[in-house]
Amino acid sequence: MSVKGYSLNYSVIGFAVLTALASRVVYAAQDEAEPDYGIVTDVQIERIIVTGRSFNDYKVGVASGAMRGDIDLMDTPQSVAVIPDFVTDEQLATNLSEVLVNDSSVTGGSEKWNRQVFNIRGFELSSGSGFLINGQQQWSHYVQPIETLQQVEVLKGPSSMLYGQSGPGGLINMVTKKPTYDPLFELGFDTDEHGSTRFQLDAGGSLNEAQTLRYRTVLVKQDNEYWREYFAGNGQDASSQERDRWLGYLNLEFDMSDDLMLSLKYDHTQDKTGIDRGGWLNSAGEVIGGNDIIWDMPWAFTDNTISNLGAELTYHISSDWKVKTGYNYQQFNRQRLDSSPSLVRGSEDPFVDGYTISAFDRYDDWQHKTGFIDFTGQFDTFGLEHQLLIGANMLNYYYGVQRESGQRGQLVMPDQPVAKPDLDYHRASLSESDYKHYGFYLQDLMTINEQWKLLAGVRYDEQKKEGDGANSYAVSPKFGLIYAPTANGNIYLNYSKSFVPQGSVSNDFDVNDGMNLDPEYGEQYELGTKWELFDGSLLLTAAVFDIKVTNVTVTEDLDIMTPAGDDVITTQSGEQHHRGFEFGAQGQVSDKWFLTGSMMYLDAEYIRPAKDSLNGKTPVDAPEWSANIWTRFEMTDDLAFNFGALYVGERFANTSNEITKDAYVRFDIGAAYSMDIMGTDVSLRLNVQNLFDTDYLAGGTNTDVTVGEGRNFGLALQAKF
Template identity: 70%
Template sequence: MVYKYSVIGLAVGSVLMTMPVMAEVSSDANIERINVTGRSFNDYKVGTASGAMRADIDLMDTPQSVNVIPYFVTDEQLATNLAEVLVNDSSVTAGTTRWNRQVFSIRGFELSSGNGYLINGHQQWSHYIQPIETLQQVEVLKGPSSMLYGQSGPGGLVNMVTKKPTYDSMLNIGLDTDGYGSTRGQIDAGGSLNDAQSIRYRGVLVKQDTQYWREYSTTEENQQRDRWLGYLNMEFDLTDDVLLSVKYDHTQDKAGIDAGGWLDAQGNVIGSNKTVWDAPWAFTDNTISNLGADLTWYISDKWKVKGGYNDQQFNRQRFDSAPQRTTDPFTNGYNIKPFDRYDDWQHKTAYIDFTGEFNFAAIQHQLLIGANYLDYFYQRQIVRGTPQTVMPGQPLIQPDIDYHLGTKSTASEYQYYGFYLQDLMTLSEQWKLLAGVRYDEQKKDGLGQNSYAVSPKFGIIYSPMENGNIYVNYSKSFTPQGAVSNQFDVNDKLDLKPEYGVQYEVGTKWELFNDSLLLTAAVFDITLENITVSETLPTPIASFTDITTQGGEQQHRGFEVGAQGQLSDNWFMTSSMMYLNAKYQTGDEREGKTPVDAPELSANIWTRYEMTEGLAINFGAIYVGERFANTDNSISKDGYVRFDIGAAYTMDIMGKDVSVRANVRNLFDTDYIEGGQYNMVTIGQDRNFSVAVETKF
């Protein structure tokens, strides 16, 4: 059955919206105490974001478009991965999920695994499905953020904020399952370990077994995933003014490979929506650990120093069948090129921030002076097997290959560091000025491939009324590009300049209904400069057949609106909408084309209505417009609307809160494609029922 919807109606509906805060703050001496409560049916609106300004500054004082997605909303949605969290922001669009990872774009620019994701402000290597059970909120920082975080893309960043230790004892035990037989068990515990409450902890343990809905072409077996996660965060009040936080998490995640579906020239899925072209013996096995510490010294009520370090170890075995797309796999079969590969990534990050407030020349200043550092290492081993031809429905022999027999590649290493200065100045009750600048340097492989960059940021906030403001900002990003590596290129070995992203943004933010509803809107213009252009020479010059230059541009213009909060005593909602016009200006075959997975219009809405004190119902809708599936824009993916519903009932059993939740995702069983290129598209899941039970002690 085909359903038709009014795009304009959906856009208007998405201008209504919501979200919440999840901690109560109290203080003892100069230590900030955060008491994380259990689930509250009144928490949709979040007031601060720690990532946008590298401090917990009110969103109304942040001259930048920022969306904060709290745990309470995604818990209602029974989200199990980061993709199911980020659907709550229409500026974020999904890409491929190939190799048991997730790719996203913000405002049409794809996020890099190396610098597009932060955890508590630390850059993470995010080449895997990020666990969300440890998160208190997810912050989508839109536009260039290099001034505070160094090399990053022009679209923005995703900052994941982890759960904090609690003063009071808590224990939540949850179990959820779905219509395919997937299960996930969770334990979330916290509290103090001594009477003085100077030592506190928060621990999370997760075991998940996922049965996917898609089936292998050769066996009709379903893809599966086995994951477990351990997380521990300890806080120590070393003195009344010094706080030490130590965090460790470990993820073991093994899953069958589903590189995605294939599209023909008309944009239709080749074969069935359920067909997995990868071999049933193909898998990825990820082992990720993070060990870090943060030390905060409250020098006075207005000044503090905070430093942190994180060591991320990421090891992956990928036993891959590497199926090769063909438009008619059922007649002549399709080819696979198997290999066994081991990847070793190491990310070591550190930072130190000095922040304070003071008055000078009748101006109030909120000052940030800081520096951060990244040490990156990567090495791999790989052994390739003999290519095979596969016929759907016929057995497929697993090759006898072992990555241990391969030769280790030359290690890829680089280090970069940056120094930054930011000042938020309150000029009067109505005017605020933000100014900041950063200097960065990257050293790579000891080969002289060094990159330098200066990243400024400016913002002005005008508040015509106490509950609203209008702001403008200018910000810049940079991404190092390395050197040309092609012996047949005229410019082989040439060091390329970094790509620079420049954004101009004008926005407004308003708090209505006694500050219970936050409305936002922004118009943005982002230009990515120094894009690398590689072309074939019309006439070869000696042995050179190619030429690589820089100077291309990519321009993304659009606007966003959003809302999060409480509309009435019983009605809560979060929603957003984005219009985007994205084009290449490169002078090559991409000229005038639109990047992959950059829809012109997208929108979302999620609501909760409380029928009684213990019963609540939910409704959600996601709209994503038509997107291109290849660079030359000859293949496209249709736009779609997906509807979700849910209900939750909380009861008291023997003095304990017990919650039961049931959700139906993709209520009308709509066929749709989430994202990805034509040879690895992620096909949207059909209608699925989920149920969860949670007990709080």
Template identity: 60%
Template sequence: MAFRLSCIGLAVISSISANAVFADDAVSADSIERISVMGYTFNDYKVSNATGAMRGDIDLLDTPQSVTVIPDFVTDEQLARNLAEVLSNDSSVTAGSEKWNRQQFSIRGFALDSGNGFLVNGHQHWSHYVQPIETLEQVEVLKGPSSMLYGQSGPGGLVNMVTKKPTYDSLFTLGLDTDEYGSTRFQMDAGGAVNDAGTVRYRTMLVKQDTTYWTEYHNGDNKERDRLLTFLALDIDLTDDMTLSLKYDNTADNAGLDSGAWLYKSADKRGQLIGDNNKIWELPWAFIDINVQNIGADLQWHINDNWKMKTGYNQQMYERQRFGSSPTYTETPYETGYKVRPFDRHDDWQYKTAYMDFIGNFSTVSLDHQFLIGGNFLDYYYQQQAEYGQWTTVMPGQVIDPNVNYHNVAPKPASEYHHYGFYIQDLVSLTENWKALAGVRYDEQKKEGNGNNAYALSPKFGVIYEPTDYGSIYVNYSKSFMPQGAVNNIEDANHKMNLKPEYGTQYEIGTKWELFDGGLLMTAALFDITVENRVITQDLANPVGDVNKITTQDGEQNHKGFEMGAQGQLTDSVFITGSMMYLDAKYEHDPELDGLTPIDAPKWSANIWTRYEVTEQLALNLGAQYVGERYASADATLGNAIVKDAFIRVDMGAAYTWDLQGTEMNLRLNVKNLFDTDYIDGGSYKEVTIGQGRNISLALEAKF
């Protein structure tokens, strides 16, 4: 499996990494910055602010919105290898399908869109692949509509991934982890100052991962994955008040293809798995090859004591070859076979984003302001080239020659659009105990073709009452929008009709408290989200000629519930992070879906992860995840008939740290799914993900 990587990127990373190893002897061991992965001396379970929630470093107690911050310290303890394992630390996030090696999620029951549901350092990020997590300092889950700050996005929320920063002090870490299937992951992390003055700093990472999955094709071959990740970040102090940050990363990811497992839909076996739980319906030659590069620059200028300016640009270049077999769902694959259709497809996405923010902290009369005004821009480009073969019926284990090559077919016309928005927000301290937030955003999307231009206003209001310095109570009103384009079906009575954006409106009331001398953050929130202008297409009662359908926007969707969370230190030796959510999610005013619950929207979900420090060198971990009953179907034919059972998965771990001739060594043993629980994870009955059984992992890390 071949990797494509910028030679320049490798050369720069290698040279800077070598600089870290042979750092000046004048830098003592005591001055080395400890970015702890398995050390146990800091309260790194609790984070006090989220950069993405308010587009600035505003304390979570002053943020009138539910936000969960998952630090890398916790996910390193868990030996997390992908974003799904990171987000399992927030019960408001539900795993969806992993079809075609993509990880999909819902927040508060609303699906996250791969085009606008994910951010990296506040930039919109095309997330059509398994996200690399080794470069992340923390992951922020912003709950509810966030269109006021980020433009088009779903009503459930956003995921903002914050990358690691360059360091002043020298840092060099090597790590290796493996599991019982023989998978390996090698990591190198280096950072420090390039010059004596410390005005140029760097952070570089290299990750090589070779994964053997527990699932296998019907010929007995295991699914495999090879991944190479390179990352380089530079901070350059242009003046005492101005810093330029540069970032480059490249992900080369090649893996066998898996389109998901199947569940029976017939009444006598409904919801049961078809075939063995470790079998893949794709043919064994199917694969996906992804190469993603991000090149970005950010500039921060402290204009004076009251104002600063932040601006940035990022270009994401995403290329994917998907060579698949298109297995078609059937309940009788072992009796009658199932249909496959070979295809070879190449996709090219280009994502260019830019922003500029002015942030002010000032007073007028007796009011203190935390003020934001800015704008952001997105330029989207996509082109596809694909060849498809003939449909063929095969029996499980039978292999056919794909005989397709996307180079044989001319590319389809490219799709492009431009999106920009302007926003203004003010967090005002009215009195010692009361604060108010008000903001509004204007957006435009421009795209060639009928019905593809969209305009929207997105307001946001909040009130915060702080009875003490360590607690707050807030109410929140916010909106989201998603452009819908136009009806494109000559058999539809409303063919070429411009569709209005889909709007989401949220009302939320919540509270946040810092307890145990600020060591533990407790949160709770009640929310009610309604989506309007949902697109509905139904058959005409009285067709006229070829016109037999009609599309309207009369549909609605309502999700309401409550959440609770805790992060931090309970005692000198006990640390905890956990959450729970109750959710009541329904489609409304829909002739086919009215009263149904969306797929993968459980009523109850919860998670917990704990650490107990036995000694300064030994620590134990115990965690659990509960996901309630979910539906694997939500359509006019089956309704919510197919149910996935609730499950509890228990994980545990232990870590030991010691000094080896001045080098800090960390050894970690983790057991995921300790009791080998059988469970069905996200996805519909045609593409469901099967939970992995017990898996033992071992990791060794050295900090120089």
């Protein structure tokens, strides 16, 4: 069976590994049969690199970001979830939010301004420090393209020991598709009931006969029609939000010698869309005006242009030691013409009292320059086996912005046309900021015996921001202990710390706009277990965690607007304490049944001075319970069915915990059929999301909540040549 995803045959990787192992047996037999005449010959170091113990398409054995190397998940004393592209292709996922629903420790936040916010274990991920691409930090203030990804890794808990500035909840590491030795050429098309379309090309192979020069390229053209509509009363015919996206990706690998490989990567994204900041909730947690109304003006838009240019060089010093170094330059430019709508203070009825807009035109220029060098090796001392990592990484960050604002708080009545304002960011002065971040780290995974492993690591960080004295320093240790009572299971314990520099408040509507903030520091204790069942084809995991963060940064709504028009205030004080437990299952249950699923219980609260209004409150979008499951059952070699369910518990929509969003369950189903058409492998897929047309609210606050879509259909066609 050759259509991607519905084969029960052995994988190409597994066949290649078995072939390589068999060849070594043959060579060994030849060596034993041939006499030694004392002739000295050059010895080439032969390496077999296994990038994962993959038994099936649902289960992945390695998360490269968890330990900055290809160390088995069973040897990683940390909770990690790996979501392979096979699963998200089945789900017809088009963005990172639809990928991350496969791990219940991740909950979505606001999706306004064509970006996506996420929380891990209840802590919000920062756009600047919460996302990695192949282990390097990315500025993720936009909807990340997923068509270039091989897998998404959710690294849970603090990872500052390896990556420096990163949040206490964890990190998202996105691993890109690699070049292939053999020819690969796939064409894909998908659409939905609203008329959205996406065309994809994925191609790879060797560019020379020796296969020392290889490539992988991905091209995507997407046009989205969304289900929500701009309010027709503003002098406009009702129209939906639209999105136009183009993506190009190229990765080249060049074997410069048997021991030296150069990898070059470039991707470019152009993404323009109208703005939908989300719905407004009244005090009862109900959507004001209906689920399908967009209050932003139809002329508002955001236009993102993102380019990444990177290189990696890997040198195998010997069979036990290697050095890897890399550099990435990210250029992210955005123009945003925004109407910035909001309810009239004290009103919950915009049809009677109207609402306000505060239009502005701005241009943002973000530049991220990242680099790293890692030395990794294996050696024995005093009866201990060591897997050592010594490395350093850096980040050079620049940000420039130009902004021209129109009338602030302009009152708009629902039946009043609002013309596009005469605003041009070019007329505004340029405001700039930058900082440099350096880190040095050492990690050692020690094998004491067959049952015990010990992990110890430490990191030193410096972040320097010229001019305002907002410099930060941190030492981040990490310890882990693994006990394996059997060959297929273990119990682990870890301790780790997080370090998140905060910079300064940047919000024109904030009382403390421009104020420098202290870093947030967090620490976690985690006790977990991992088991491989059914001859290793099913991975079960469980973990209990306890995380505390100090110098917590909180932005609150003001009861009364200040004379200057400020309506929020950002402060730092007290702690944030999150504790809970989680379970996960991923892999093959029987010859025809595959599943991936997880659940999490979370107890999250602010710990503030006794008279502080936030003391004992729960952060926004931190549900007590959440769970998910996605399964595939193969009826025949050509026909497969899918079933999925997503549960998100009740959540608070504001920091004062006065407005709640109800719990919900969403059911999804799908079916795929594969066929051979004139020698071409073709697969057809039909998915139904939200099968029972459930009304629900996803992430976001009471002023920018994402309203869940009702029952919707998706259709996809893929051809593999």
